[in-house]
Amino acid sequence: xxxxxxxxxxxxxxxxxxxxxxxxxxxxxxxxxxxxxxxxxxxxxxxxxxxxxxxxxxxxxxxxxxxxxxxxxxxxxxxxxxxxxxxxxxxxxxxxx
Amino acid sequence: xxxxxxxxxxxxxxxxxxxxxxxxxxxxxxxxxxxxxxxxxxxxxxxxxxxxxxxxxxxxxxxxxxxxxxxxxxxxxxxxxxxxxxxxxxxxxxxxxxxxxxxxxxxxxxxxxxxxxxxxxxxxxxxxxxxxxxxxxxxxxxxxxxxxxxxxxxxxxxxxxxxxxxxxxxxxxxxxxxxxxxxxxxxxxxxxxxxxxxxxxxxxxxxxxxxxxxxxxxxxxxxxxxxxxxxxxxxxxxx
Amino acid sequence: xxxxxxxxxxxxxxxxxxxxxxxxxxxxxxxxxxxxxxxxxxxxxxxxxxxxxxxxxxxxxxxxxxxxxxxxxxxxxxxxxxxxxxxxxxxxxxxxxxxxxxxxxxxxxxxxxxxxxxxx
Numbered sequence: 001x002x003x004x005x006x007x008x009x010x011x012x013x014x015x016x017x018x019x020x021x022x023x024x025x026x027x028x029x030x031x032x033x034x035x036x037x038x039x040x041x042x043x044x045x046x047x048x049x050x051x052x053x054x055x056x057x058x059x060x061x062x063x064x065x066x067x068x069x070x071x072x073x074x075x076x077x078x079x080x081x082x083x084x085x086x087x088x089x090x091x092x093x094x095x096x097x
Numbered sequence: 098x099x100x101x102x103x104x105x106x107x108x109x110x111x112x113x114x115x116x117x118x119x120x121x122x123x124x125x126x127x128x129x130x131x132x133x134x135x136x137x138x139x140x141x142x143x144x145x146x147x148x149x150x151x152x153x154x155x156x157x158x159x160x161x162x163x164x165x166x167x168x169x170x171x172x173x174x175x176x177x178x179x180x181x182x183x184x185x186x187x188x189x190x191x192x193x194x195x196x197x198x199x200x201x202x203x204x205x206x207x208x209x210x211x212x213x214x215x216x217x218x219x220x221x222x223x224x225x226x227x228x229x230x231x232x233x234x235x236x237x238x239x240x241x242x243x244x245x246x247x248x249x250x251x252x253x254x255x256x257x258x259x260x261x262x263x264x265x266x267x268x269x270x271x272x273x274x275x276x277x278x279x280x281x282x283x284x285x286x287x288x289x290x291x292x293x294x295x296x297x298x299x300x301x302x303x304x305x306x307x308x309x310x311x312x313x314x315x316x317x318x319x320x321x322x323x324x325x326x327x328x329x330x331x332x333x334x335x336x
Numbered sequence: 337x338x339x340x341x342x343x344x345x346x347x348x349x350x351x352x353x354x355x356x357x358x359x360x361x362x363x364x365x366x367x368x369x370x371x372x373x374x375x376x377x378x379x380x381x382x383x384x385x386x387x388x389x390x391x392x393x394x395x396x397x398x399x400x401x402x403x404x405x406x407x408x409x410x411x412x413x414x415x416x417x418x419x420x421x422x423x424x425x426x427x428x429x430x431x432x433x434x435x436x437x438x439x440x441x442x443x444x445x446x447x448x449x450x451x452x453x454x455x456x
Contacts, residue, residue: 002337012344016351019375023359028367035371042378050395051385051415052226053149060234061426068241072323073433077440081365104361108354115350124342125391132411146398152416164420171427178434230423293400
């Protein structure tokens with residue numbers, strides 16, 4: 001495994017860079033896509049560690065299904081991190097600004 | 098400001114202890130543990146080629162039953178949290194415009210291939226890397242593709258519930274047959290074939306097919322519940 | 337070279353755990369907290385699988401070419417445990433996100449500062 005040292009270093013930079021970007025950014029859609037990138041990097045790590053079952057499971061569940069459930073949550077809530085709170089009228093309806 | 102400094106100190110302490118513990122475990126050294134026993138038994142007693150499958154279904158089969166139960170509870174909790182009573186005259190809200198032409202033609206070509214790949218993965222779970230959970234997730238992704246592309250695609254919740262229930266009952270009753278014959282729960286009672294053939298491993302094939310069907314039906318129901326359950330007046334204007 | 341490999345596998349896993357922990361503790365948006373939980377799960381799984389690696393080992397599958405010669409195989413027990421853990425992590429994330437949607441519908445905001453202030 002010693003001759004795989006350069007791809008391993010590229011994978012480490014990709015994974016940790018996506019993790020830091022997912023926590024720092026304010027646009028939630030970019031954070032969700034970065035989480036998918038982390039799952040992809042982890043799946044390649046599992047392949048290098050000679051574990052094909054775990055790599056298949058992480059690729060199938062972490063990249064496809066987790067991302068779609070996050071995106072549907074973004075559609076039902078806000079997309080940017082600090083949005084001003086919508087106010088309600090006296091009757092309890094949403095007021096259009 | 099003081100809160101952030103405290104958080105950094107806390108993370109620093111946890112990080113220091115983690116590094117201290119895991120620097121004492123050398124990377125890549127051989128230790129004598131229970132893995133050698135399982136690798137031997139998987140060739141001699143069980144005759145199954147994928148030893149991770151042998152551990153998950155046969156040696157630690159009760160944990161797989163617990164995992165299937167946890168998935169079932171998660172799907173149940175999710176659809177009961179997002180439950181809304183339908184008001185009069187309210188229909189499902191789908192997309193306003195049809196999807197692009199490339200997506201429609203491509204989905205027609207790719208959908209049968211993905212379903213066949215998922216079925217192959219959970220049927221040959223004891224010969225190649227794969228298994229029930231992986232195959233079920235692949236089939237759920239295929240049905241997600243169809244739900245995104247076509248607006249008239251409906252998932253019949255009755256059919257999905259029946260498939261899931263029958264698959265769960267098959268799993269538990271295969272385990273009960275072992276009890277009725279005087280052995281332990283989930284013990285192997287069928288004949289183990291020869292190594293690397295399709296009918297090897299006893300009850301492992303039956304259990305993984307049941308788990309594959311159950312996970313596929315469950316995840317399809319979860320995605321259908323989450324995708325089509327939004328209020329018309331709560332959508333964002335900047336799509 | 338040996339040190340470099342150790343640092344890259346264990347170090348990535350520990351770094352992912354710490355980054356996820358920071359996102360859970362210090363962020364105010366509910367969705368960011370759930371993203372941090374998911375990142376912490378990933379780091380933990382990598383830590384588990386990289387403990388079971390043996391040098392010059394191969395995947396624990398007995399294909400017909402491997403049966404005759406005697407090769408060293410990696411430990412299959414951590415892989416079986418992590419297989420279960422990935423599926424359960426996905427189930428927990430799905431239920432947590434449905435709770436986030438429900439909270440947003442009720443309070444009309446997704447920030448825990450505002451939700452703590454509204455006491456009704």
